[in-house]
Amino acid sequence: MMHKQSKKCLIIIAVAAIICALLTSAFLWILLNFESIVDKKLAQSISITPGSAVYSNWVCPDTPVLFSIYLFNITNRKEILAGAKPRVQEIGPYVYREKREKTNITFAGDNDYSNVTFNLRITYFLDRDLSVGDPDKDRIVGLSIPFVAMSAGLDAGTGPSDTEYSFLTLFATPQLFVKTTVTKYLWGYVDEILDACNSFTPDKCPSKKVGIMFGKNGTDNGPFTIDTGVNDISQVGRILTYQNKSTVDVWSSAEASMINGTDGSQLAPNLKRNSTRYIFANDLCRSFLLEVKGPGKLTNSKDLKVYLVGGTPQTALPASKYPYNKGFCAPKTPGPECPPQGLFDLSSCRAQGDTRPPIYSSQPRFFGADPSLREAIDGMVQPTTENSETKVYVEPKTGLVLEAYKRLQVSVYVRQAKAMSDVYQNFTKRIFFPLAWFEESAVADGAALNMLHKNLYVMPKIMHIILLTLFGLFLAVFVALALVLVVQAVLYCCSPRRPGGKAVSSAPWVADDVRYQPVNKGASRGIPLAEGGSAKA
Template sequence: MVHAGVKFGVPLAVGTICMCLGVALVFVLDNVVHSMVNTQMTISNSSATYDTWQDPSIPVYMQFFVYDIINPYEVKHGKELPFVVQKGPYTYKEHRPKFDINFNENGTVSYRQNVTYVFDRSMSSGWDNETLTMINIPLITVSNLARYLPDLLQTLIEALEKVSGAELFMKRTVNEVLWGYDDEMLKFIMNITGNLLIKSAKFGLFMGRNGTDDGIYNIYTGSDKLNIIDKWKGEPSLSWWNDDYANMINGTDGSLSPPYSDRSKPAYIFSSDICRSVFVMFEKEVEVKGITVNHFVSNAYLLGNVTFNPDNGGFCTPKNNCPPGGLLNASACQQGAPIFYSLPHFLYADKDVILPCMNPNKEEHQTFLDSDYVTGISMRIAKRLQINVHLTRHKAISDLSEINEVYYPVLWINETYTIDDASATKYKHSVLTPLYVTRIMPWIVFGIGCLIVIITLILLIRNRRRGYQTPLHGNSIQENHDKEPILGGATA
């Protein structure tokens, strides 16, 4: 019996220990992985992410879709709503190296990021010197500023517009509208008023943004607040809007987030392009290059009217003068130009804003962010934004004296980033494979323990059954008793 106890007791003990060890490893290895990720996902001169953070090798593409108007005469005279045709994309490859990098004692790093745009013909529908008929934004901007001037100055501005030959609609190349051109009307005005009314005789929607940076960023470097913006241009908040909430600088730049972020909460991104922070909400899990990621999207709540989203009251400029749902009045941060931002084709905007020629749909026009839950690395991004001009009737300006009020779409952008094949493969080998091993190893150990216990129990049961089944041969026992001597073996 002692031999049998040792024979079956040892493997039972080993199997039980393996089972307990497997369960314990589930929690131990999970904490180890968390600790390793938090150690690696920091921004420092020696961290694994530093080189990629400082000078991203994966290209970012900026696509411009420009609207060409078909019925300028009818719109000018208030006969029809604008009918525009989308042209493009006109694609530019971005390069975004960081410079003037300084690590600070409070766990932050400050830097500037130089952004350059290079036209990519292979990803474009045509050359960016294509001529289109577009709205004259300088004329509308000056006319908008003139509304608040005395009648005499309004008359002077109208005369300057006539002398310069400015008209509501103009022929310009895509390149000019994007990166800038000399405007004759602005020249005339500057010759008379100097810098009093306007600051430059050139105009371009993205003028001055190619080969430049948008200011000093100060971000956190530790994994718990990784890449979260602390300050921009030396300030912890903005000054364009009407309350503290609207002026908050929230979140990251979208390229990197803290590891293990709670996907039930909004992911905030600060964009200097639109002068505010925005948010995206988790929708579902998707795959990017074979990597399962969290898919965050913009929704109707982001730019909803104040009835639908009361938080947007702070973005109403002037105060309490709120635009329809789906629009952001950015004139406060665009030098008084009546620029309104929306999602492309007025996605999620109020119905009376959407022109009949627009075709909004989520797949093409929704902003989204695909982020890895473990590391916080963004695997795919699409920032989509439409630039619109608010046209309103102005009796003192002949070109605007008959026009109907409308939010006129100028162009929309699609700024995209997708992890490349080489980086995705590297990520799988360095993160996913070790993570898979650490997750499956405890269950392998637990399974081996279960198997040992099960096999041992089966063998033990079989052994006991054999002990109860010793064969009996006729009356051999009785016969042996008959042959035994009685009284110690005495015989007669």
């Protein structure tokens, strides 16, 4: 009976040890592959597919985006025409809230989510509380963009001819400066000379209206086709085509015309300290190389680790110092063939028709640009890294942009055309005249950042600790059971057995074949009777 119980106990211990061994092995495998499991789950979360963690926010971002506009009001227009240095006054901000949404979203196929095509629509709503004044009432003096465009076109031979220009002056009075409201100067107004040009030569002047932001409010931009990251998460958000083309038809080299990187709202994940990333700025018709500048700090979170990302120093260099940038010298620009340091040609990208203003972009207040550009204008605010540089803060694991301050200035190149000398008078300088600068800012709220930090760092750490604890617990139990099993097996194997396999009695001094018989009444006490029942005297 005791033997059967021991054997049953051994079996139970062995089964328990095997179960513990299997569980220990399973937890060990999970621990060894924990990082790759987390990475795979993360890749599923940030891929741009229906049902992923980022999809709804990708379609219509819930992070507020503010679009702040600062204008350069000209304060000495009469003196300028007399030959004096231009003087400006920076006014603003006029703040608009952006509503961004993707429209006409189409995936590659019914069961193919490898890429997605869409249009981007941005609608601007004035925030009067954050604005410095009422843009519908506030008036400014600015350059007449259509006049500057015609002046450049006359010199380049792409705009109206001298005869056509003289004819247009019969219907409109040309002037270098215009005084109007902030709203009209930004979002568009009907210009007299442009109206006349459009009526007689619509191919050279396709629109009657002009404005720095004309045609940008509530209109669809695209289509874009991007990689969703389903097959390779390192490609998530990469622009495959823009307006159904994989290159732009603007620049003079094939490399400069390539569309590289994402749209800037998301970068490829796993950003390292020495990483570089490309973004494609469709408003500028070109790609930019970004680099990690160092660790950054978020406004609404102290826990999340982020990197500050910005442009490389070579991007702003003139072609004479960095030959690669010669590819960005537009072949048919109404301005200088290659812009000076810190300026980027926009005229070939944004303007339409033969009569195009020579527009250039830069960082606000010519920050990081050729010093001579600022020296040509009086009254500009001193630029600093804090108030004039574009800053992007990226979470390195996901590549998500959590805070950004995109800053851009628009300037126009002014030079006198001979046929317009009566309008320019004594203003004979060739300068880049600043029109306005913009800041597009987005700051993720604290609740969203806390949730992201919890999901990226806290929960994986807790899961790792739990797995380590369970692994250690089951390993300890397995070792204990294994030791007990070994001891029991040794005891079981070392126990004496009968020939038939039965265990020996626990009293080994009693012979196995002894048979106790009843005591004979006549026999002496304590002496066993011999076989046959008689005792010897």
